[in-house]
Amino acid sequence: MNFEGKVAIVTGAAAMLGSAIVRAFVKAGVQVLAVDIDAARGEALAVELGSRCRFIACDIASDAALDALVADALASERRIDFLINNAVVYGDNGLEASRGEWLHALDVNLVSGALLVQKTADALAAQGGAVVNMGSVGGKFGTANRALYPAAKAAILQLTRNQAASLAHRRVRVNSVSPGWTWSDALSRMSGGDRAHADRMAAPMHPLGRAGDGDDVAQVVLFLCSDAARFVTGADIPVDGGFSMLGPDQGRSARDWFGG
Numbered sequence: 001m002n003f004e005g006k007v008a009i010v011t012g013a014a015a016m017l018g019s020a021i022v023r024a025f026v027k028a029g030v031q032v033l034a035v036d037i038d039a040a041r042g043e044a045l046a047v048e049l050g051s052r053c054r055f056i057a058c059d060i061a062s063d064a065a066l067d068a069l070v071a072d073a074l075a076s077e078r079r080i081d082f083l084i085n086n087a088v089v090y091g092d093n094g095l096e097a098s099r100g101e102w103l104h105a106l107d108v109n110l111v112s113g114a115l116l117v118q119k120t121a122d123a124l125a126a127q128g129g130a131v132v133n134m135g136s137v138g139g140k141f142g143t144a145n146r147a148l149y150p151a152a153k154a155a156i157l158q159l160t161r162n163q164a165a166s167l168a169h170r171r172v173r174v175n176s177v178s179p180g181w182t183w184s185d186a187l188s189r190m191s192g193g194d195r196a197h198a199d200r201m202a203a204p205m206h207p208l209g210r211a212g213d214g215d216d217v218a219q220v221v222l223f224l225c226s227d228a229a230r231f232v233t234g235a236d237i238p239v240d241g242g243f244s245m246l247g248p249d250q251g252r253s254a255r256d257w258f259g260g
């Protein structure tokens, strides 16, 4: 995997999972434009990682901000090889959500990434580049009391196929990765910062026996951007420790459930 001279835009880069993607790309030699609405955290990441990472404060739900982001990337780096659509908002009132809440969730989680693909398509095509959209196990199964986030994540898997089909003739590959529970700000909050507790809670749903790490996800994102994945497009790769291979029987046969 030779990434020297390549340039990536990563959205939602300031939080734990996004920053794990940024770190993996920087380590691989990619010049990373780390994009987030959280300027304090994004700046701190850029300071930590040095010249291979530049933070750009940007609300991806603003067309003007997206235009400025792409113009900035092309003015400073002269190219865009990879786009990682990772930013998200989790707010989800399920069946009680208002129209405004629906539109905001879909705007950030689905539409903004789609528009960023549109706005970077020419630059990506010039390099034979790659897009990775972030899916989730949350977009593949029913979950009570949620609707906005899962609907957006399910739509991303379909959108990925449409984008891949639309851009294949321009040599741009578009894929998604779908993490299971991943050690992140949300999981850290829910577990009181106790990783062992998070792993114990995750184990029954993730046959590999733990929650994922940000770097587990980042390595697959990196692979999808690499030349090793040069013939892969329109695909979704689960990075979920086996979560999505199981049905409600949790991988146990009826005989097993009956105890015989």
Ligand SMILES: NC(=O)c1ccc[n+]([C@@H]2O[C@H](COP(=O)([O-])OP(=O)(O)OC[C@H]3O[C@@H](n4cnc5c(N)ncnc54)[C@H](O)[C@@H]3O)[C@@H](O)[C@H]2O)c1
Binding pocket: 011, 012, 013, 014, 015, 016, 017, 018, 035, 036, 037, 038, 058, 059, 060, 061, 085, 086, 087, 088, 089, 090, 108, 134, 135, 136, 137, 138, 178, 179, 180, 181, 182, 183, 184, 185, 186, 187
């Ligand atoms: N954490 C998990 O267990 C998990 C599981 C499956 C999928 N995912 C996916 O991984 C990705 C990252 O998730 P996470 O858990 O790190 O989320 P997070 O909420 O911790 O981080 C999301 C980042 O997006 C940024 N953001 C939000 N709105 C923005 C906007 N309008 N403009 C720019 N940036 C904005 C936030 O500031 C934050 O830094 C998401 O796409 C999520 O769906 C996460």
